[in-house]
Amino acid sequence: MSFFRDPVVFLTQWLNGVLAGWGLPPAWVQVISFTIGGAILATGAMLFVTILIWGERKLLGRVQDRYGPNRLGPWGIFQSFADMLKIFIKEHITPVGVDLIPYNLAPILSVAAVLMVWSVIPLSMTMYGVDLSVGLLYFVAVGALGELGIIMAGWGSNNKYALLGAFRAVAQLISYEVPMVVSLLVPVMLAGSLSMNEIVKQQNIWFIFISPLAALIFFVTQIAEVGRAPFDLVEAESELVAGFNIEYSGLKFGMFFVAEFVHAFTVALIFTTLFLGGWRGPGAEQYPLLGFIYLMLKTTIVYFIAILMRGSLPRFRIDQMMDVNWKLLTPLSLILIAVTALAVKAMQPLSPWISVPVNIVLNLILIYLTQQLLVRYFKRRKIREVGSRNRPVARLEEPVTSTAESEGSL
């Protein structure tokens, strides 16, 4: 029954045995099995996301009081596959004046940068691409390649809207990387390691319960890194037409589209790995396959929370977006990391029964103080009213009798 207990390791060992049986040297066996594993992981991630797109559209539809896709197959479940086929057979249009190599390389780089993250995520106890000792740093570094892809798309398209969109996108991504990296240091300090596997193994208590503030900051910055609502200024239609991908059509646009969705899911996966215990759950050590199912369930929940935020919040203005980052999240995360470092170091000899509640209380105090400061700030700030309260109407059927009353109610 070892196949059902841990299918991936079983198949890998079987494949390695077959290849070694053909007389290949061990190094070549390793290269071949890594190549196959990488291809399967990347393809699986993309196909899984195809189904997620359906789930997202369905959920967003419900948020907006409509059905969502409901024509093709039961509950419209094949809609994404039809969309995928359609985008495969669309025409590739290359506009005049583009810089061919950056223009064509940008979509590939965007998808690759997202899929590269999957190689360090432990999908179950035994199933991971590579156990890098600097896994988290790798995750941050690979994000930079995505930014490069966006710049190449914006510049290579030879279109001012694409370039403006790329500038705006990269400004947002670089800014939000600061609180993201700082809040990432909290799980690193709690686990004492940068390796993703080690962080998961250290989570006897999920880190979201030890440091809810770090989890919150990471969640917000991750939504901004993906560039979804309320941080979707990257594709503000009224200002930028469509953002950096305006000149792309057919499969190349599809790759940007897929990159965004895979990125959103990957981000939820990282959040689960760092703060929700990854694959951990009852029986996950004995049956690694079970751990994979736990991981996917937790990730899907995080992903759908992000979608509900996307469906319910309006878009930030660019100055508000920058204010949230530089005036709120960055100072808060810096204070949090100082507090957590002192608390973790001071309470190292104590048992977790004392240190964990103290950590939670410190986090809650920080959240409370932040909230109080924000409330006081917004009470003090006067918002100047634009326009008049008495709005002109086209056809005055009931003449307004008591203006004093209506003003009073407003």
Place this chain on the structure above:
Amino acid sequence: MTAMQIIFLIVAAVTLGGALMIATSRRMMHTVLWLVLTLMGVAVLFALLQANFFSVVQVLVYIGAIAILILFGVMLTRRSMVDAGESLVHKNWWVVAVVIALLFAAIVISIQPWGAAHTPLVELMEFKEPISDLGEALVDPAAYLIPFEVSSVLLLAVMVAAIYIAVDRKGGKS
């Protein structure tokens, strides 16, 4: 020839080709993109040497920060981003080529007596990089505390200077 050697040769060729293209491409933007490719090649070389930390930091610092900074610099300072003037290659390029070849030969000859240049690489099994050792060395007064602190102060000074230059003073017209 092992698999690692083949991968090394491909990566080395890409890195050197990218470096050559940096010097010869006509457009400023292309130069930067080739520079990114070269830096990426160096990162892969680090990874082949099992220096994971250096590899990741190479990508993070050079591509994630410096290359994007250079890209923005090029985009914001050139009047036309197409800057397709004459090739950046000077007509006396062969003088430079000879000098570089001589320098390379001098380096190769000078490292010949060094024993480590002849040791074949051994793959480290079950090698875990002690990142914590690096961290402790950076804050240990007996090790690298002072260089670390001095470089932090330098970076802080640079940041203050950058803010001073960029700040929009009240009443002044920038």
